[in-house]
Amino acid sequence: MGLTVYDLAGAQDDCRFSPYCWRVRLALAHKGLEAEFLPWRFTEKERLVFSGQDRVPVLVDGETVVSDSWAIMTYLDEAYPERPLFDTAQARAEATFLKYWAEMVLQPALAPLVLNDIYRAIHEKDRNYFRTSREKAFGCRLEDLPGDATARLKTVRQVLAPLRRTLGGQPFLGGAAPSGADFLPYGAFQWVAVVSGTTFLEPDDPITAWRQRVAGWYGDALDVR
Numbered sequence: 001m002g003l004t005v006y007d008l009a010g011a012q013d014d015c016r017f018s019p020y021c022w023r024v025r026l027a028l029a030h031k032g033l034e035a036e037f038l039p040w041r042f043t044e045k046e047r048l049v050f051s052g053q054d055r056v057p058v059l060v061d062g063e064t065v066v067s068d069s070w071a072i073m074t075y076l077d078e079a080y081p082e083r084p085l086f087d088t089a090q091a092r093a094e095a096t097f098l099k100y101w102a103e104m105v106l107q108p109a110l111a112p113l114v115l116n117d118i119y120r121a122i123h124e125k126d127r128n129y130f131r132t133s134r135e136k137a138f139g140c141r142l143e144d145l146p147g148d149a150t151a152r153l154k155t156v157r158q159v160l161a162p163l164r165r166t167l168g169g170q171p172f173l174g175g176a177a178p179s180g181a182d183f184l185p186y187g188a189f190q191w192v193a194v195v196s197g198t199t200f201l202e203p204d205d206p207i208t209a210w211r212q213r214v215a216g217w218y219g220d221a222l223d224v225r
């Protein structure tokens with residue numbers, strides 16, 4: 001039986017912008033595993049009831065249901081040990097910092113740049129829910145989120161500095177080849193790239209080169225089908 005992933009989609013089925021779902025897409029590509037990525041919209045909560053929670057990604061592998069991108073990555077390494085996302089328990093433990101950095105520092109810094117673009121990209125039926133939930137979370141109207149663009153960009157540059165410095169000295173966060181460590185922040189960059197024309201990386205930025213290297217490494221396996 002094949003693998004299935006419930007994957008956040010915008011109005012168009014091929015608009016897949018969730019940073020967490022991108023981690024799973026990359027993890028599956030890394031292992032050379034095929035999966036069907038079912039488009040799912042924010043308000044289709046009833047379709048996830050079987051998973052016991054209401055967020056994507058959700059992976060279904062036969063009788064096994066796993067939600068949460070990190071739990072899915074862990075599951076994939078246990079169930080499909082070939083081509084590990086993390087070579088050792090130590091590598092995985094160290095990458096936990098990157099997971100939380102991506103979620104608690106990088107994504108919040110990028111959110112003001114991207115949330116209005118997401119609002120425009122999502123299905124009409126999701127818009128009220130998205131606006132209400134995000135305005136409650138951020139404590140302001142979506143339109144007021146970007147604030148002062150120059151200050152915002154300065155924050156993003158500062159946040160990215162350690163990643164930029166690291167990737168200036170090695171091709172991947174995993175070292176000579178990509179590993180699960182790369183996928184944790186990479187998802188956040190896909191979040192912006194898929195829905196937004198906002199550019200915050202210079203063409204000669206080592207992070208730009210790294211993004212191209214990761215995409216090139218997996219090639220067609222990352223195509224949204």
Ligand SMILES: N[C@@H](CCC(=O)N[C@@H](CS)C(=O)NCC(=O)O)C(=O)O
Binds near residue numbers: 019054055057
């Ligand atoms: N900790 C979860 C977070 C998953 C998550 O927040 N997913 C978002 C999509 S990016 C979602 O499903 N949101 C539904 C909602 O906001 O109602 C993971 O790593 O997978």
